[in-house]
Amino acid sequence: MSGHPxxxxxxxxxxxxxxxxHTDYNEGFVFPCAIDRRTVVALADRADRAIRVGTACxxxxxxxxxxxxxxNSVSGWAAYPLGVVWALGELGADxxxxxxxxxxxxxxxxxxxxxxxxxxxxxxxxxxxxEHWQLGFDRPALAxxxxxxxxxxxxxxxxxxxxxxxxxxxxxxxxxLDCRNLHADIVPLNLRAAGxxxxxxxxxxxxxxxxxxxxxRREACDAGALALGVTSLRDIRVSDLPRAQKMLDDKTFRRxxxxxxxxxxxxxxxxxxxxxxxxxxxxxLDASHxxxxxxxxxxxxxxxxxxxxxxxxxxxxxxxxxxxxxGAAVALLINDLVPIVTRATETAFAQRGFHTPVIFTxxxxxxxxxxx
Ligand code: GLA
Numbered sequence: 515m516s517g518h519p520x521x522x523x524x525x526x527x528x529x530x531x532x533x534x535x536h537t538d539y540n541e542g543f544v545f546p547c548a549i550d551r552r553t554v555v556a557l558a559d560r561a562d563r564a565i566r567v568g569t570a571c572x573x574x575x576x577x578x579x580x581x582x583x584x585x586n587s588v589s590g591w592a593a594y595p596l597g598v599v600w601a602l603g604e605l606g607a608d609x610x611x612x613x614x615x616x617x618x619x620x621x622x623x624x625x626x627x628x629x630x631x632x633x634x635x636x637x638x639x640x641x642x643x644x645e646h647w648q649l650g651f652d653r654p655a656l657a658x659x660x661x662x663x664x665x666x667x668x669x670x671x672x673x674x675x676x677x678x679x680x681x682x683x684x685x686x687x688x689x690x691l692d693c694r695n696l697h698a699d700i701v702p703l704n705l706r707a708a709g710x711x712x713x714x715x716x717x718x719x720x721x722x723x724x725x726x727x728x729x730x731r732r733e734a735c736d737a738g739a740l741a742l743g744v745t746s747l748r749d750i751r752v753s754d755l756p757r758a759q760k761m762l763d764d765k766t767f768r769r770x771x772x773x774x775x776x777x778x779x780x781x782x783x784x785x786x787x788x789x790x791x792x793x794x795x796x797x798x799l800d801a802s803h804x805x806x807x808x809x810x811x812x813x814x815x816x817x818x819x820x821x822x823x824x825x826x827x828x829x830x831x832x833x834x835x836x837x838x839x840x841g842a843a844v845a846l847l848i849n850d851l852v853p854i855v856t857r858a859t860e861t862a863f864a865q866r867g868f869h870t871p872v873i874f875t876x877x878x879x880x881x882x883x884x885x886x
Pocket of ligand 1 (some may be wrong): 535536537673674675837
């Protein structure tokens, strides 16, 4: 990009959430895994104080001085990597003593599919910079930096799940994260031994979390917590729901009920997985989808069709995954069913006149790492 040789290469994966949707910003539980689709950042040293970012996806680069970094000084795709540099400074890094860098980015995480291509980019850059500049941040702090960049610089009011999955994920495992204290347990999934696959069905219905739907759900959760007298919905139990129903309007109540029951489903999923293995978690995935469709109202007809088709053709469980309003569904199924569910879903989408979905398996994989 600038002729400077790369001094190192780092990568970070996208993620698929197995269960625990819209619980992260309510201080609840999530259970995502990192996937085998990664964003790769090559870093070259500079003699001056410029940060220059380029990507294989676009014939352009963006350059900014470290002294000019501010939330509103960048926009578009460069807000993710440059936002992370700003966020590292906000979290205490002394950026006055570092030299600039060139960052060149490539990725095979599909964009807009609900697989957190943005978190993959943020986390690859965050890990590259903390190691190159020797800033000393641990992985939970890097996740915070990614989230801060996304919230303040990009302007999407998202939680901490995606960055945590990208930084903490591991092979054939998922990250059981308590978003209140950020305690993370890496739980083996044992999909390989069980002969199971995770099938992602990208509906190609575009979504973005910088616009209304996602923020409106956050606001409903905050309003529900306020009305119930708790700091976050994490503090509401399933047994509190009858009382909550009397205190809240119907829509707010259903938003609250999704979050409260979803937290329970995450705990039940982890417990079931540990006691009975991955083949037994299907009903919890199915119930999560119904809760998002009926109570949280973040599904779309394409996601419902993907889930129903997978279920009708023998999937162990299926649900939409990620923030909703488009993006992808995920199905857990035995390996032999992958081509059958794929064909059936393509046919069902064609019959309804929907866009042809993009369907592929993902493998739970290692989190962010240095490649060389
Ligand atoms: C998006 C956000 C996450 C989380 C999910 C919904 O992926 O980035 O923080 O809120 O939606 O579970």
